[in-house]
Amino acid sequence: MYRQRSTMYNYDIDSVDGIDKLRERMDNAGSDVTAWSHILSDYIQFGNNKIAKSVAIFNMNSASDCPNRESDNCQVPWEKCYAGQAERQYKQVLPYRRRQEYLWDCMSAELWANAFAELVSRKRNDVTAIRFSEAGDFRSNADIIRVNQIAKMVDVDVYTYSASDYLNWSLADSFTVNQSNDFSEYGNRRFTALPEGSELPEDTVWCPFDYSDKSGDERPKCGECRLCINPEGPNVAIEIH
């Protein structure tokens, strides 16, 4: 009987642009942490239009492959998902994020944390936090466990946003989780995306970056603003534009 080949991914990882080159680099790196730190460095971004340069950004998957894509779990419609828009607009973005996913799945927490420490030691600028999943979301409890282990080993704050409410978030005791839907209580605070013109819910503040957009104030980026990074603090809301 013919059995369909099953892989960890719902796309053909062997056909992802640049995967052979990445595999060759990983193969050559062996147990050399410095070599791994150079690989990881190519898959970590420091800052973007909303996040300060002092914050390292790493995705465990793409928005296109997000476990919560186009589901009720996600509070942002797929067509308004910034991460998804970038993947549709720029052809190199989706393969890059798929290679990030592959790299993530090939690295232990210890290797990731040690490689991260080395790449940070080469940087001139301060690094104060790691943001996991700017695109995509946590796929399983194993992702939570690995990020939690990393958070214990690195000397910067680790934070994320997740709409994967169905996972066991009690496993995340060493990093900050912003809860992105109302299906269950998890994480450190609620992070809500509200339709334009909505009233601010109780115990909630507007994201200063989002709010300054409208008021014309100087915009504090994530990292400069720590509302979502600190484990304690109020709920945060943004408007869906």
Ligand code: SF4
């Ligand atoms: S509240 Fe602060 S940390 Fe959270 S998204 Fe807005 S700017 Fe970033």
